[in-house]
Amino acid sequence: MTLSAPSRLLAAFAVATMTLFSAGSAFADQVNPDGDTVAAATTDLVATSCTLPVTRSGLVEVKRTGGANTNHYLPGETLSIAITDSSTQVTTSLVGGAVVVPDGFTANGARQSFTFPISTTISSGAATGSTTVAVKVTSAGYPDGDTGTFAVSWNCTSNTAPVMTLSGVTAGANYEFGSAPTPICSWTDDHDGSGSVTPTVSPLSGPRAASGLGSRTVSCSYTDAGGLLGTAAATYSIVDTTGPSLSSVSDVAVDAVNAAGAPATYTAPTATDAVDGTRPVTCLPASGSTFPIGSTTVTCSASDLSGHSSNTTFSVSVADHTAPVVTVPEDVTINATSPAGAAHTFLASATDNVDGARPVSCTPASGSGFAFGSTTVTCTAKDAAGNTGSGSFVVTVQDKTAPVVTTHEPAAVEATGPSGAVVSWPAATALDDTDGARTVSCDHPSGATYPVGNTTVTCTADDTHGNTGSATFTVTVLDTTAPSLTVPEDITAEATSPAGAVVGWSTSATDLVDGTVAVHCTPASGTQFTLDLPTTVECSAADAHGNEATGSFVVKVRDTTAPALPDLAPVTEEATGPDGASVAYSVGLASDLVDGGVSVICAPASGSTFALGSTTVNCTATDAHGNEGEGHFTVKVRDTTAPVFNDISVPTAEATGPTGAPVSFAATATDLVDPSPAVVCSPASGSEFALGATQVTCTAKDLSGNSVDKTFTVNVADTTAPVVGAVASQTIEATSAAGAAHSWVVPTATDIVDGTRPVTCDRAQGSTFPLGDTIVTCSATDLTGNTGTAAFTVTVVDTTAPAFGGVANRNVTATSANGAVVTYPTPQATDLVDGATAVTCTPASGSTFPLGTTNVTCTSTDHAGNTASVSFTVTVSVGWSGVLAPVTEGGVYKQGSTIPVKFALTGASAGVTNLQATLWVRKVSPTPAGQTVVAVSTSAATTGNLFRYTDGQYLFNLNTKPLQVGTYELRIDLGDGVPHTVTITLR
Secondary structure, eight states: OBOOOOOOOEESSTTOBOOOSOOOOOOOOSSOTTSOEEOOOSSOEEEESOOSSEEEEEEEEEEOOOSOSSSOOOTTOEEEEEEEESOTTEEEEEOSSOEEOOTTOSSSSSOSEEEEEEEEEEOSSOSEEEEEEEEEEEOSSOTTOEEEEEEEEEEOSOOOOOEEEEESSOTTOEEETTOOOOOEEEEEETTTEEEEEOOEEOOOBSTTGGGTOEEEEEEEEEEOTTSOEEEEEEEEEEEOOOOOEEOOOOOEEEEOOBTTBEEOOOOOOOEEETTTEEEOOEEESOTTOEEOSEEEEEEEEEEOTTSOEEEEEEEEEEEOOOOOEEEOOOOEEEEOSBTTBEEOOOOOEEEETTTEEEOOEEESOTTOEEOSEEEEEEEEEEOTTSOEEEEEEEEEEEOOOOOEEEOOOOOOEEOOBTTBEEEOOOOOEEEETTTEEEOOEESSOTTEEEOSEEEEEEEEEEOTTSOEEEEEEEEEEEOOOOOEEEOOOOEEEEOSBTTBEEEOOOOEEEETTTEEOOOEEESOTTEEEOTTOOEEEEEEEEOTTOOEEEEEEEEEEEOOOOOBOOOOOOEEEEOOBTTBEEEOOOOOEEEETTTEEEEEEEESOTTEEEOSEEEEEEEEEEOTTSOEEEEEEEEEEEOOOOOEEOOOOOOOEEOOBTTBEEOOOOOOEEOSSOSSOEEEEESOTTOEEOSEEEEEEEEEEOTTSOEEEEEEEEEEEOOOOOEEOOOOOEEEEOOBTTBEEEOOOOOOEEETTTEEEOOEESSOTTEEEOSEEEEEEEEEEOTTSOEEEEEEEEEEEOOOOOEEOOOOOEEEEOSBTTBEEEOOOOOOEEETTTEEEOOEEESOTTEEEOSEEEEEEEEEEOTTOOEEEEEEEEEEEOOEEEEETTOOTTEEEOTTSEEEEEEEEOGGGTTOOOOOOEEEEEEEESSSOOOOEEOOBSOTTOOTTBOEEETTEEEEEEEOTTSOSEEEEEEEEOSSSOOOEEEEEEO
């Protein structure tokens, strides 16, 4: 019998590439040719691109190989299964319990073979490895049994993620609302096969997401059995580019109401938007607008919230179907103007709501003659549209007019005596518009005597139709003649007191009708009349009919008597100045008959300045009416006062030399009369005065011979200190924390009296000056004790920055893909003033430095703010093995093949597994040389031109198919800035 392995793999880890117990050549009989055998595959269990642990299941087949009954497994026997291998990481075990040989397992039986299940597990541990598994099957009937073997190998260092495909939608596309396609997600995997997943659709985003518009992302993901995730996503937009849909509106027809047309109302259409629902509609012209005569297109539009609009139109027609309105007068009754009747003028008008005023035609026409009785007048008007309007009224002619009586009212007549006067007038006449002239009768005759006042006269006349006409007039007799009035001429009287004077007179009056009448005057005769106030006396006399005569005259009261002045005595006064003296005097009041006490005015006035000698003062007194009284007296002014010295102030004079100093002074005197009294002094002003006190005597005399003496002292002193020469302020640099030593040129000193004087300074030459400003004062003293000084400033500054000691660049090996943590000794800085100063470095010691060269800058600032800096570099490079086989410098390889470019990290970098190393290719020959380009990999597990880490090495499977035959430089960039190149040739 032969025991062989089945070819089916029961995959427990979908991404692994694994063949378990695949078919192959069988083992040879172990006992004899016809013995049963157990066989296993020659290509057995291979696991790659997997994640440990990995478990695979398979079947072992036991097959009958001959007809003899020796060395066979017998039906019904329980088999013993022994499984061994050389690796502790691989475990193979029987699945499902005891294995029993089935019935019929004979040479000619129905069952020529049978199988039993086993399971192999590669546990966690080494990522790669291999072993051989042996399965020995024995039984009681076949104790030697047979053994089958299969190999197990694994490489579980990498895996390829599934490839996701998103179809149905396109990234960045815009889809109309309601018409977006359905997204479909599908995947393919090199081990799991292919399939589809339900896409994940994000909620809409954007300001109109609530309305169903905005941006949306569809994403797909699938995780294969190896745990790798494949994804795909697309973002697209749901948009609204379609305007709202508007309902239709029927055309509208209206009648014009005026020339502008007519207002028309209509029901606006409705608008519905697929996204925004019902939308407001705007129509132009709007419903209710006035539409002109004719047809007008109304456009209605609506916009959705996305700004898309739609519109529809309909027409509004306005026509004129209304006739003009004719306006005629009310029915009228007129009086006949002749036996034929009467002419009548009237006004008819017509207004059309469209055409406005229209011409009117009437029958009979306005101004026609109308016969006695009633006549109907019909008026018509037609508008521009041909609409005709009409109106009518009735004209009735009657004789209702009485004769017209004409009278001639006489003019008013002045009464000639107490009975009145005789009044006459022309005869009255009457004329009827139908009967002609008629007879007139009056109730008072012409030529009679009529009393003073008004008398009414009435005259009447009748026509043949019984109409009576009448007229009245008034006969007026007047008394308009005033009495004759006699009054005196204007009267002038002399005042007898301040109140004025009493004045009397006589008057008379006579009337034509009434005779003598009384006269009344205001003011009355004998009244007291006011001084200087002309008064008009008004007199009047009235008759019985109120006729009044008036007359007037003026009464004046005047004052022509002058006041009397009092007695005036002479005055003597002492001069107070060159102009004389101000003299005050009193003369009292003058006496007046009317005004009483009257002020006296004198010239020169009291308080005036009177010149030396005698002056006549003239005085007058004038009353209120200009009456003037006169008088005079003498004022005498004399000078008997001596001059007065002004204060003489002579300040102590400063000596100008050893002999003293010239001193000038001003000695002046003032006199009441003499403006410049003569002054003589000894010693004179401007003389040389010796050091100390000198007495001076001065005399002043005026022109009148009055004199006075004055003495004072002139002092000369030495108070001027020596002048010390100036020294400029100086700035020096500090040499230590104490400051700096400094010397200067000592200045000289000169005194105006004593000559050259010695100079001393408050700081010694060569002294150490502290940081900051120090004032140095130098002084000199003369023999009088006056001390002069000069000062200058010595400023000690610190402008020198600290000094750094030497620093060295550092080179370290990367310990991670991010670089390495680098510590370095902080450089030392020393300042002339502050000594050791603090140092700050960036990046700090202990920081993680990235791959490549990083500049470290250290700074130190002293207390004066002076800053120094120093820099050094930290270079972090990757430790590597160089390019590993099969790639060698100058190696030759077949164009189109895959070249595994490998290297390993060494030293401190050996544990880095995620280095972002890239591969670049540049053609060297034949010429022309090419540019450096990104290398292309043949492995889907490689991203871009990045190396992938596998089994302790970095690997890039270089695809040379895109490259031509020639020599190429391969550049491996480890990210640390260090160039790594190797040259290969493709043939």
